[in-house]
Amino acid sequence: MNEKSKLLAKIPAVHVLAERLAKSTPGLPKVFYTRTARLTTERLRKEIIEGRKASLSEEEVLRLAEGILAEESRPHLRPVVNATGVVVHTNLGRSPLAEEALEEIVAVARRYSNLEYRLSEGRRGSRYEHVVGLLRELTGAEEALVVNNNAAAVLITLNTLAKDKEVIVSRGELVEIGGSFRMPEVMAWAGCRLREVGTTNRTHLKDYEAAINENTALLMKVHRSNFAVVGFAKEVSGKELVELGRRYGIPVVEDLGSGCLVDFSRYGLRKEPTVQEIVRTGVEVVTFSGDKLLGAPQAGIIVGRKELVERIRQNPLNRALRIDKLTLAGLEATLRLYLDENLALERIPTLRMIFLSTEEAKRRAQRLKRMLVKASLPGFKFEVVPTVCRTGGGALPIADLDSFAVAVESEKFSPEELHEKLRTGDPPVVGRIEEDRFLLEVRTVFPEEFPLVVEAFRRLCENA
Numbered sequence: 511m512n513e514k515s516k517l518l519a520k521i522p523a524v525h526v527l528a529e530r531l532a533k534s535t536p537g538l539p540k541v542f543y544t545r546t547a548r549l550t551t552e553r554l555r556k557e558i559i560e561g562r563k564a565s566l567s568e569e570e571v572l573r574l575a576e577g578i579l580a581e582e583s584r585p586h587l588r589p590v591v592n593a594t595g596v597v598v599h600t601n602l603g604r605s606p607l608a609e610e611a612l613e614e615i616v617a618v619a620r621r622y623s624n625l626e627y628r629l630s631e632g633r634r635g636s637r638y639e640h641v642v643g644l645l646r647e648l649t650g651a652e653e654a655l656v657v658n659n660n661a662a663a664v665l666i667t668l669n670t671l672a673k674d675k676e677v678i679v680s681r682g683e684l685v686e687i688g689g690s691f692r693m694p695e696v697m698a699w700a701g702c703r704l705r706e707v708g709t710t711n712r713t714h715l716k717d718y719e720a721a722i723n724e725n726t727a728l729l730m731k732v733h734r735s736n737f738a739v740v741g742f743a744k745e746v747s748g749k750e751l752v753e754l755g756r757r758y759g760i761p762v763v764e765d766l767g768s769g770c771l772v773d774f775s776r777y778g779l780r781k782e783p784t785v786q787e788i789v790r791t792g793v794e795v796v797t798f799s800g801d802k803l804l805g806a807p808q809a810g811i812i813v814g815r816k817e818l819v820e821r822i823r824q825n826p827l828n829r830a831l832r833i834d835k836l837t838l839a840g841l842e843a844t845l846r847l848y849l850d851e852n853l854a855l856e857r858i859p860t861l862r863m864i865f866l867s868t869e870e871a872k873r874r875a876q877r878l879k880r881m882l883v884k885a886s887l888p889g890f891k892f893e894v895v896p897t898v899c900r901t902g903g904g905a906l907p908i909a910d911l912d913s914f915a916v917a918v919e920s921e922k923f924s925p926e927e928l929h930e931k932l933r934t935g936d937p938p939v940v941g942r943i944e945e946d947r948f949l950l951e952v953r954t955v956f957p958e959e960f961p962l963v964v965e966a967f968r969r970l971c972e973n974a
């Protein structure tokens with residue numbers, strides 16, 4: 511027998527290894543042990559055949575299998591450390607929730623609730639009642655409705671108010687929000703005909719007016735969530751559109767995308783139109799997301815004129831786009847925080863991260879660096895560097911936040927390798943690479959997560 515054959519013969523049978531695993535890590539469904547045993551033996555066989563293994567002990571096989579088992583038996587959807595600096599990161603779950611929201615969600619999820627039951631009258635109620643009052647109060651709108659997400663809000667609004675009719679939109683506002691949400695396609699799905707007016711960079715009021723005909727159902731404005739038109743540009747304000755619409759008896763809807771309730775410009779950040787301001791301009795229906803700048807769970811919020819919102823609520827499509835009770839619980843708790851703006855800024859993680867001062871970001875980066883240095887990780891160098899972060903998630907498209915990060919230099923790994931190792935490690939840490947450097951942005955990392963980052967590096971060193 512040659513060396514390889516000898517080693518291959520040492521690989522235990524799948525059922526034997528599965529039994530050993532069940533003894534060493536008891537309490538899991540059987541399928542995890544057999545699957546892990548299979549994956550382990552396959553991996554060992556491959557390594558031996560490729561000549562990457564010179565020896566094999568029973569102990570080593572079990573350790574490897576235990577590592578694989580830990581990965582296999584973990585929930586697939588799980589928390590990660592967001593060290594990208596993008597605050598509203600769609601791929602990483604957008605908005606982490608405030609404690610108040612989490613408590614409400616758990617309370618309502620654990621037991622029965624008055625979701626659609628009026629306690630005072632002992633009869634059927636509406637699930638929307640829990641947030642409509644708050645939304646009216648906070649936005650100044652007459653009526654409100656919540657659905658599954660903002661894409662649904664736009665879809666149902668268009669379908670209700672403009673099915674088989676025309677909707678006039680500026681060519682400069684036909685946005686695509688991450689692949690699957692493209693305004694022209696949403697129009698088509700809603701059963702409306704898109705009537706584009708103006709040019710990419712300039713649209714005038716007279717362009718809208720010239721396009722109005724007996725089939726026009728709506729004038730629409732779409733917030734440029736993820737891009738900006740600069741230079742020789744002109745757009746028509748919601749207010750002007752409302753005046754035009756009133757003259758012809760055509761309502762104006764605005765898809766605000768992010769939906770912010772706090773005037774950022776009051777705190778020295780770039781101006782982002784607030785929902786209240788848009789409502790005040792007289793726009794008849796406004797739609798926005800729950801989990802972008804609002805910092806609530808995923809939801810689509812529709813506010814506006816009573817009669818129109820009521821029609822949207824009664825659209826049969828609403829049953830399919832219905833908001834779920836956990837979302838409602840988290841949304842109500844988050845909206846309640848907005849009743850006191852200071853409380854909102856203090857308690858809602860998304861807002862806290864956006865409003866984190868550059869000086870505080872620097873202090874945090876220094877603290878994280880100290881913790882990493884103290885962990886005596888061999889072959890790594892850490893340095894605090896100034897950076898620029900994005901708000902992300904279709905909010906403040908070109909507004910950058912000055913920040914600080916910990917740049918990591920490794921003797922052993924390239925920035926790409928480091929990125930990959932940390933992403934796939936435990937706990938997963940997602941950073942970013944800039945100018946051939948791997949960065950850990952601290953703006954989006956909760957200080958409570960700093961020990962997790964250190965832990966991730968420690969494991970990386972152990973497994974390397």
Ligand SMILES: *Cc1c(COP(=O)(O)O)cnc(C)c1O
Binds near residue numbers: 659691733767903
């Ligand atoms: C984000 C966004 C949407 C989609 O909202 P979701 O809540 O992700 O469904 C629609 N329109 C605009 C302008 C957006 O920015």
